[in-house]
Amino acid sequence: xxxxxxxxxxxxxxKARELLSSxxxxxxxxxxxxxxxxxxxxxxxxxPEEVDRLIWNSYCENNLATYLYKLxxxxxxxxxxxxxxxxxxxxxxxxRFKPDQLYLIGVPCQRMVDRRKVKKAVKGEILRxxxxxxxxxxxxxxxxxxxxxxxxxxxxxxxxxxxxxxKADVLVADPVEESSLVEIHPEIEAFEKKSPEERWRYxxxxxxxxxxxxxxxxxxxxxxxxxxxxxxxxxxWIDKGLSPSDIEFFHIVRAYHQSGRCSGCGACERxxxxxIKLTYLTQKLNQDVKELFGFETGVDPDAxxxxxxxxxxxxxxxxx
Amino acid sequence: xxxxxxxxxxxxxxxQAFHFVPGQFCELSLLGKGEAxxxxxxxxxxxxSVKFTxxxxxxVTTALHHIEEGSEVGIRGPLGNGYPxxxxxxxxxxxxxxxxxxxxxxxxxxxxxxxxxxxxVKDITVIYGARTPGLLLYKEELAEWAKxxxxxxxxxxxxxxxxxxxxxxxxxxVLEEAAPAAENTYxxxxxxxxxxxxxxxxxxxxxxxxxxxYTSLEKRMKCGxxxxxxxxxGHLYVCKDGPxxxxxxxxxxxxxx
Amino acid sequence: xxxxxxxxxFIPFLQSLMAEYDLFAPVQxxxxxxxxxxxxxxxxxxxxxxxxxxxxxxxxFPQSETMFRYEKAxxxxxxxxxxxxxxxxxxxxxxxxxIQAFSLIDQVxxxxxxxxxxxxxxxxxxxxxxxxxxxxxSTCFCTSLNGGPFHRExxxxxxxxxxxxxxxELLTEKGMAFQxxxxxxxxxxxxxxxxxGIEGKATEKVKASIPVNGIEKKLxxxxxxxxxxxxxxxxxxxxVCTYLCPTCHCFDIMDExxxxxxxxxxxxxxxxxxxxxxxxxxxxxxxxxxERTRQRLTHKFNYFPKNFDRIACVGCGRCTLYCPAHFDIRxxxxxxxxxxxx
Numbered sequence: 001x002x003x004x005x006x007x008x009x010x011x012x013x014x015k016a017r018e019l020l021s022s023x024x025x026x027x028x029x030x031x032x033x034x035x036x037x038x039x040x041x042x043x044x045x046x047x048p049e050e051v052d053r054l055i056w057n058s059y060c061e062n063n064l065a066t067y068l069y070k071l072x073x074x075x076x077x078x079x080x081x082x083x084x085x086x087x088x089x090x091x092x093x094x095x096r097f098k099p100d101q102l103y104l105i106g107v108p109c110q111r112m113v114d115r116r117k118v119k120k121a122v123k124g125e126i127l128r129x130x131x132x133x134x135x136x137x138x139x140x141x142x143x144x145x146x147x148x149x150x151x152x153x154x155x156x157x158x159x160x161x162x163x164x165x166x167k168a169d170v171l172v173a174d175p176v177e178e179s180s181l182v183e184i185h186p187e188i189e190a191f192e193k194k195s196p197e198e199r200w201r202y203x204x205x206x207x208x209x210x211x212x213x214x215x216x217x218x219x220x221x222x223x224x225x226x227x228x229x230x231x232x233x234x235x236x237w238i239d240k241g242l243s244p245s246d247i248e249f250f251h252i253v254r255a256y257h258q259s260g261r262c263s264g265c266g267a268c269e270r271x272x273x274x275x276i277k278l279t280y281l282t283q284k285l286n287q288d289v290k291e292l293f294g295f296e297t298g299v300d301p302d303a304x305x306x307x308x309x310x311x312x313x314x315x316x317x318x319x320x
Numbered sequence: 321x322x323x324x325x326x327x328x329x330x331x332x333x334x335x336q337a338f339h340f341v342p343g344q345f346c347e348l349s350l351l352g353k354g355e356a357x358x359x360x361x362x363x364x365x366x367x368x369s370v371k372f373t374x375x376x377x378x379x380v381t382t383a384l385h386h387i388e389e390g391s392e393v394g395i396r397g398p399l400g401n402g403y404p405x406x407x408x409x410x411x412x413x414x415x416x417x418x419x420x421x422x423x424x425x426x427x428x429x430x431x432x433x434x435x436x437x438x439x440x441v442k443d444i445t446v447i448y449g450a451r452t453p454g455l456l457l458y459k460e461e462l463a464e465w466a467k468x469x470x471x472x473x474x475x476x477x478x479x480x481x482x483x484x485x486x487x488x489x490x491x492x493x494v495l496e497e498a499a500p501a502a503e504n505t506y507x508x509x510x511x512x513x514x515x516x517x518x519x520x521x522x523x524x525x526x527x528x529x530x531x532x533x534y535t536s537l538e539k540r541m542k543c544g545x546x547x548x549x550x551x552x553x554g555h556l557y558v559c560k561d562g563p564x565x566x567x568x569x570x571x572x573x574x575x576x577x
Numbered sequence: 578x579x580x581x582x583x584x585x586x587f588i589p590f591l592q593s594l595m596a597e598y599d600l601f602a603p604v605q606x607x608x609x610x611x612x613x614x615x616x617x618x619x620x621x622x623x624x625x626x627x628x629x630x631x632x633x634x635x636x637x638f639p640q641s642e643t644m645f646r647y648e649k650a651x652x653x654x655x656x657x658x659x660x661x662x663x664x665x666x667x668x669x670x671x672x673x674x675x676i677q678a679f680s681l682i683d684q685v686x687x688x689x690x691x692x693x694x695x696x697x698x699x700x701x702x703x704x705x706x707x708x709x710x711x712x713x714x715s716t717c718f719c720t721s722l723n724g725g726p727f728h729r730e731x732x733x734x735x736x737x738x739x740x741x742x743x744x745x746e747l748l749t750e751k752g753m754a755f756q757x758x759x760x761x762x763x764x765x766x767x768x769x770x771x772x773x774g775i776e777g778k779a780t781e782k783v784k785a786s787i788p789v790n791g792i793e794k795k796l797x798x799x800x801x802x803x804x805x806x807x808x809x810x811x812x813x814x815x816x817v818c819t820y821l822c823p824t825c826h827c828f829d830i831m832d833e834x835x836x837x838x839x840x841x842x843x844x845x846x847x848x849x850x851x852x853x854x855x856x857x858x859x860x861x862x863x864x865x866x867x868e869r870t871r872q873r874l875t876h877k878f879n880y881f882p883k884n885f886d887r888i889a890c891v892g893c894g895r896c897t898l899y900c901p902a903h904f905d906i907r908x909x910x911x912x913x914x915x916x917x918x919x
Contacts, residue, residue: 036905242844
């Protein structure tokens with residue numbers, strides 16, 4: 001794994017150097033070294049001399065498309081995984097940037113490591129991490145443990161079948177074989193097996209931890225409204241406190257606002273400080289959109305967004 | 321849209337305890353709608369009631385525009401530091417106001433025009449401008465002041481209408497024309513940012529030093545007592561250490577307003 | 578006065594407290610996620626975590642708090658105050674960093690001008706049982722900010738985990754009131770020396786010293802520095818740091834109305850929200866993330882020290898641990914000290 005990551009890292013640096021030297025882009029947005037184990041951090045490179053700060057590893061978990069709203073006056077070279085690229089396609093369908101404003105540096109993704117799951121597999125603080133082939137070795141003050149990488153991937157990564165960015169301007173490695181690590185979509189299956197009461201109890205328990213910080217919203221590239229419905233005071237849809245019904249309203253409506261737009265990247269769950277499960281809602285809604293309209297977010301750049309397009313063939317049997 | 325509210329305290333002891341200085345503000349509450357800060361437009365010399373001029377803009381102000389006579393309004397105050405009237409003693413006062421920002425200036429001018437206070441300051445010059453005649457506040461007071469010989473009043477509009485017989489001209493230009501002497505004079509200027517932007521250099525050209533130019537700042541406020549954190553400019557709070565600041569003070573603070 | 582509490586007696590001890598007091602302690606809401614909550618079942622108390630996500634300040638300054646209730650009848654209204662505390666309280670298991678933050682917030686809310694009665698009433702009614710950190714994290718830097726993993730200031734009682742028991746120190750008058758508690762026994766020499774060893778080891782561990790001296794002066798020169806354009810780039814403006822920070826204390830006030838009844842409530846707010854400083858005229862003095870991140874950092878390391886002679890940070894490390902974009906406050910402090918030139 002380290003070999004592949006190093007090769008990708010060098011490729012990204014080369015490409016960034018080329019783009020910045022030729023002034024094809026004003027800034028390259030990628031990942032840099034974190035100050036803690038199991039973490040990488042988004043960085044913004046403006047000169048070819050700095051490209052060696054760009055890295056690639058199993059912790060490049062952010063969806064960098066979420067920064068595009070801040071960079072609308074620049075030509076941007078964006079490092080994208082499969083899911084990030086699909087968000088970019090969805091954003092372009094919503095006309096969020098000009099066609100030649102972006103240069104996508106596509107990374108066929110090896111799936112990202114779930115740092116929280118790794119943390120919970122050991123007792124004590126992790127001070128060093130290394131990867132060899134398909135194993136992760138974590139070390140602390142008084143422990144050293146070897147973990148199987150495949151057992152510690154983000155749930156969104158385990159089910160992903162679009163790991164190679166489809167519409168990238170360049171791919172920094174060979175496309176990966178698209179297959180999901182697990183047989184079915186476990187989150188959606190588990191949810192569908194529940195009765196309506198059980199579904200509500202599960203949702204209520206998860207959403208009950210919410211502290212209204214809106215990290216999920218800010219981490220999401222598709223949440224770009226200048227005034228979010230939760231901040232509106234006239235009309236005031238919900239209060240700003242911790243009333244359970246207000247919190248539940250926020251989560252449900254945000255999930256619905258993502259139908260057919262969410263790429264399933266999981267950035268929302270990773271941002272949440274209270275570790276609330278969120279993707280099960282959007283993934284279920286995406287599955288519904290797929291069944292009803294044959295549409296999958298960000299896969300076909302020419303497909304019109306189903307919830308803002310009318311087609312004479314649209315299903316109507318629910319209209320009674 | 322503007323509405324001037326006249327409020328009377330329900331309890332006598334509250335009215336007795338309410339002492340304020342021109343330039344201070346109050347937080348007015350409508351239960352169920354919320355609370356918002358408003359500069360006190362009446363002068364401490366006008367006993368019996370407290371006046372506020374409300375600009376209809378959001379939830380609370382819209383509600384304040386719709387309340388009927390006899391309605392209850394909550395009040396917290398007086399808050400803020402007020403104009404430094406002690407410093408003005410024995411000096412000339414130049415008051416420059418624009419648009420809706422004239423509310424606390426009305427309080428200041430009315431205070432000094434009161435017979436008990438008129439001798440505390442020397443010359444009073446007031447320059448008040450609005451975009452159109454319809455947007456001028458306190459027309460009755462302005463008419464009264466125009467008749468007096470102990471105050472020089474210039475009212476101007478950016479654009480007149482068919483009935484307007486007064487001056488037409490932008491406040492910065494009117495100031496240049498009136499050209500009051502800066503020596504021994506304190507200037508108080510309140511208005512929209514664009515007016516301040518062009519009037520301030522004229523004051524500089526007239527040699528007003530920063531220590532003798534005062535303004536009342538606008539900032540989003542909530543608690544009004546320096547606890548909720550939001551109205552800070554640097555380490556000072558507009559609600560508690562202001563809203564009145566001299567330009568000498570503002571020079572030392574970050575441009576966070 | 579050094580006593581001990583055998584862990585075998587922990588649950589009955591808690592139950593004895595709950596009989597007389599409202600007990601607040603860390604509770605696990607999910608694997609790896611804890612908050613300080615009012616305890617209804619002693620078994621739920623979890624002192625094994627290093628620190629709860631949400632800071633202990635919410636015991637005194639709740640995230641959402643009713644300030645008063647009102648009821649309207651015609652043109653009149655009646656207001657009911659919610660300032661009083663019904664029962665005395667105990668805060669158990671707070672770490673020294675969170676406890677340090679209380680004294681910092683006291684300077685704002687319990688200051689000489691305008692006292693925040695909601696906060697002060699809770700502070701007065703609470704006995705604080707602090708707990709030493711025997712395993713501080715690498716992200717902790719409390720020692721750089723006049724704190725430490727076994728800093729006792731602010732605690733009425735102080736617990737040190739010895740493995741099979743807790744060493745209990747009674748530090749203040751409020752603490753001494755627990756002298757006769759039937760679950761406390763006298764600690765022996767071995768236990769006292771074991772505690773000393775744990776304390777020494779932990780304090781040694783938080784040796785990473787973050788240079789905060791003179792940071793206020795440095796920031797005086799940096800208001801218009803391009804440093805702020807650079808530092809805000811990766812910040813999402815997501816507010817997690819401000820919501821989990823033990824020293825942040827900004828709030829918003831609003832009315833919640835249901836026909837003719839309602840309440841005035843205050844909720845935590847964050848200077849990183851775009852609406853935080855939005856004025857009715859439409860003008861926003863902090864229109865972009867640049868001004869807002871500048872406000873947050875400059876307030877903590879420059880404005881607050883100007884008013885209260887101390888930095889508004891206790892080195893708990895939560896902002897670094899939970900930031901989705903992996904902002905590291907220790908790195909930012911170092912960059913500011915270097916003039917922000919890099």
